Amino acid sequence: MSDLAWFLVGALVKSIIAIVALLTAFAYMTLIERRVIARFQRRVGPNRAGPFGVFQPVADALKMAFKEEILPTRASRLVFLIAPAISVVVALTAFAVVPLGGPTAWGNSSIARAWAPYVADLNVGVLYIFAIASLAVYGIVLAGWSSGNHYSLLGALRSAAQMVSYEVSITLAIAGVLMFAGTLNMVGIVQAQAHQGIWFILAQPLGFLLYGIAAVAEVNRAPFDLPEAEQELVAGYLTEFSGLRWSLFQMAEYINMITASSVVVTLFFGGWTLGSLDGVFGLPFIWYFIKVAVFLFIFIWLRATLPRIRYDQLMRFGWQVLLPLSVLNALVTAAVVAYGLPWWVSGAIGLAILLIVAGAFYATARRSQPKAKRGAGQVMAAPTSVRLVADAPLPRSVDESQTTSVSASAGVK
Amino acid sequence: MPESLPALILLGLALLFGAATIGATFVLGPKRPTPEKLAPYECGIEEIEAPRQRFPVKYLVTGMLFIIFDVEAASVLPLAILMRRLQGLGFIELLVFALILAVPFIYIWRKGAFSWE
């Protein structure tokens, strides 16, 4: 067979593998997320189906497939049906350029290169991911619009405005990395890090943080999961969806999470490269998967820890904090790269900006706090429910004031 | 073209998967619709009116501002990868571009387009 034929066969097989792997990863991410969140909340989580609950995703998938699919009378039929498909197609397609390993992972012959561990090696690399991901908003908006329900449409509009507001910052936040790498190509960015001997997070701490925050908002995860703010909007754009159509949206959310984590690892944490251990078979893959897993865990950690942000705060934060900071980061990095200064200059300036901003946030948070809570000597009134989750058993007797102070201190612990 | 073919192949397979799943929703699962089930979900109360009234124009303004800054971001990326080659010229170009766009940004901010009630 000719090289081109091998290339196409390789692409086809790798695409199938990528889709199957992403779907499996999605299924097990749901289980891992439920188990981990349960740990955070001192519960056990699903552990009945098989050892450690490993068959739980299978059970969930079967249950979802055999649920009744509701097609509301008010719904706009065609759009209602294609909206979930758009979401998942976009999520799967965006993964094409993510490199799990180097172009020569299986050797140096042209046939081995056709099997390089990524689907496509595009010159526009990371821009391709952003372009495809910018289509994701259509799945959500069309789902909300076609449902014919107040909650759905309002939820969809909110998430559209949110995704759109953070998309600019996400693009500008990586400009710094691109200046250091000198290419948009994902493989090229990893190789540039290996070549320059640093992970770009060292030169771009601010860019990394901005990208991280904006990425969480882009994939609509906590604390930016406003479209699903159930107290206000039932389930946002998901309200009228059920069964497999509903799970397609979940699928898209988790796959987007995996892609976002992969992009972080590729752009800021050196991708698969291990230095002198690169040649050991399989080791770069494991190294890469460990790094991605860490960021997936951080996604879950954020969800377990942070309360949801109010909508006006979210929009203000995106436009008034993230956007100016990402432009500033791009300008600082541009100066460093254009005038040939060493990488640690932009790293140090980035950290300094980060400290100043954090200080400003802390100061405003203190100022806006009610007076009563600030005094050191005052007893903090804790709700009685604090006692239910405290570790140490509380002293039985004692009068009212003592109980309050003890439970408060236990709660703080 | 050949370098982008694999991405198109993945797109095609993803489209197949999406279409197959949506098709499966018609085959699998029970079909026992009732008028209540098919009515818009309203937390158990009767729906007062259909969503016919228009939404706040704020969303449209946000969308338009997004396009403007998205064009900015998209033109910064090719400049970014050439920064090492263009050196001082690249930095000055980026600086001037950012300063030009800072003017409407500050104006929009002062007009309160970023604050939601």
Next chain:
Amino acid sequence: MLFSQIAFYVLAVIAVASALGVVLNRNAVYSMLSLILNLLSLALFFLLLGGLFIATIQVLIYAGAVMVLFLFVVTMLTPGGQAPQGDDPLRWQWGAGIGMGAILVGALVWAGFTGAISSDAKAAGVSSLTSAIAAFGGNTEAFGMALFHGYSFPFEITGLLLVVAALGAVTLGRRPTHADE
């Protein structure tokens, strides 16, 4: 070569059909969907011509731009996007549209027959594009060098265009003040 020709004709049919869909749909949201399809097929045309960067930018920018049209529908028209019933108040647009379409087709035919679109010119374009991509090490790099090295002043002027657009957006979305009433 054969492959790209087949791809071209398939894409041409999709592009024309979706363009007709934009104009002929009575529901604004369905028009918007046709427009997305149309712009995506244009992106694939760019891809066929080897313009990977332009194709990507086409998707990136127009995805957001069409989104704004949707927001326009739900904020300015009815959220359902239905057109008002009854007679078309802008009937003259049909005549004007057909007239301008005829002029466009005529110009294309004229250009095709007089040789303004000759295979020589096309070959020259392809070869200069290929050499530029080879010289700068990639599609994006070639585009960037052309824009930021050769045309930096027009690039900055584009920034001013964006300023005007931003002011327009804010003015459109402004609440009427007491002075206006």
